[in-house]
Amino acid sequence: MTNRMKRGRGMAASWYGIARTATIDRAGAWAELDDGGTGKVVTGVTEIGEGILTVLAQVAAEEMGIRPEDVTIGDNDTSRAPEAAHAGATRQTYMIGNSVALAAREARNALFEEIADHWDVPVESLRAFNGELWAEDTNLRMTMEDAVATCKGRGVVPVGSASFTAHGTGLDPVDGSGSPWQAYVFGTQVAEVEVDTWTGEVQVLGIWAAHDVGRAINPRGVEGQIEGGVVQGLGQALMEEYTTEKGHAITHGFAKYILPTSLDIPQINCSIVEDPDPKSPLRAKGIGEPALVPTAPAIMNAIYDAIGVRIKSLPATPEKILEALRNHVPGREQIAQSARLERAEAARHQSAKA
Template sequence: MMALKRGRGVAGGWYGIARTASIDRASTWAELDDGGTAKVVTGVTEIGEGILTVLAQIAAEELGVRPWEVTIGDNDTARAPEAAHAGATRQTYMIGNSVALACREARQRLYEQMADHWGVEVSSLASRDGEIWSEGSNHRCTMREAVDISKKRGVVPVGSANFTAHHTGLDGQDGSGRPWQAYVFGAQVAEVEVDTMTGEVQVLGIWAAHDVGRAVNPKGVEGQIEGGVVQAIGQGLMEHYETKDGRTTTPGFAKYILPTALDVPKVTSVIVEDPDPIGPLGVKGIGEPAMVPTIPAVMNAIYDAIGVRITSLPATPDKIVEALRKKNESAKAVQSAA
């Protein structure tokens, strides 16, 4: 007879972003082009995480143009400056900051020419949505006109920048050092339903609160959190790579089980913005950190539901049934002794 029990668990975590215990770096070229559009060239790799959208938003904000007026150039490092790999939750933090700095240099070149052209202070200039103006005056024009004026004065509004995260290794004796430059923090609550007859676990909901520094693209952040949660559920409850005599016994998805849409719970994301004090944008990252609290929260929820601790992953139905059997035998032994 099926017996369903529900439980909730909570877990928190922290995560260091960018390369570990080594100097990380990313570089960028940026230019305000004819027509008042912008182009950004950096060796970034888009693998589905949405980084190109984020970089276009950053460049648009810094240069004063619209996001769709930004072209992100070819990432072939034979023609673009190095930005290193897609991983370590580093893309927004490392490349985003590099893009911001390069765009600021290009903007400054334009501002200096326009300030001289209008006879105003550089500090009075501002730009947004394809227009540039001087605060406290009637001077205003489109970015297209401003770039044309700058180029006719012999100056191309270009910029280049490098952003570096200075890390150090850990001392072998006392553990001192600085393995990361920036850290993110998060906490999650999981609600599960456990079938005590079959050991099957269904994750009903995840509530995830994560510090991302500054959310450049909130919808993208939510997508990263949801993706991390689903990946962690797979690791925590299903994915079990097995070998025998050096050969895999789980060679395909018939035996190596992955979560499907039916296994994905409702994820409620709470974005906490605590700006990074070091980088110019205040951004951090969220790709991998979203996974960290999920599994312990689910394991705690299983314990809350049925009173057994699963201490090895994945928490498959057979492990849960076996843990329940041992729990019942232990309870009977105590009763007998009494």
């Protein structure tokens, strides 16, 4: 590595509120244990590539005691399905996942009550998993297919409906006080970069991302969300420039709007932190948008560590870095920081005298 190539590392931490901001959020779902020991779920959820249908199938299967591949998610036409609201605000797993869990749990409980009566055992002793149902401490066991047939033969269709609500309050217009979210997630990322001081080019060598997601329903899906957020954050930090003039876009179309490609993306090392949410039946939170938040700040801090120049607008293009290096006076930031500390110390002394 020549003198023109400088390496640095930077870190950034973040927090993020889950679901709608400063208002009550809610979602509903219907669920049924059907013939053949399969499950049906109906909710107004929208799949936009985030993998929510896989998560909901896993949630319903765990609650009902069947396999995920035996769960059918009904269409999301809101004229025929309970409200689930929009796909955004990192709310899908938290809001819709919890409503599906509660609905599936109600359907399972209806089945359990009939089977417990049929077997003359306490309902608390029943367990179901992977398509089989049994009573603990007994030899009683049957398939979910037979259990559903028995339940329906007794005149009961094992169905459930539920809604889940996240409570938030409006914010005081004067001081901003309030409780805008019910649940929060936290994350930290570290970036390592190499800066070419001759060309201003920045190469991200690696990203280390640790994020709290509550309970990870689908760890592989969580990693995918984190990696996707990091890729978006890298683009925001280094190349995606959207410019306006008097409220009108002057970016010259998508052909000139640079996006990161696979050649720009470094190794992304994910660490999933599971801090269960006590207000969530699933104990899960979310990770859609939060993974994006600390990426650009971590990269900016890494650039500063590498070249000693603070880039204060995004993206950090080669032109901006070269200009900052040309205008850089060694020690200027340290002098400014010392001046700020001196002013703060003087203010404290003045306050103490008062």
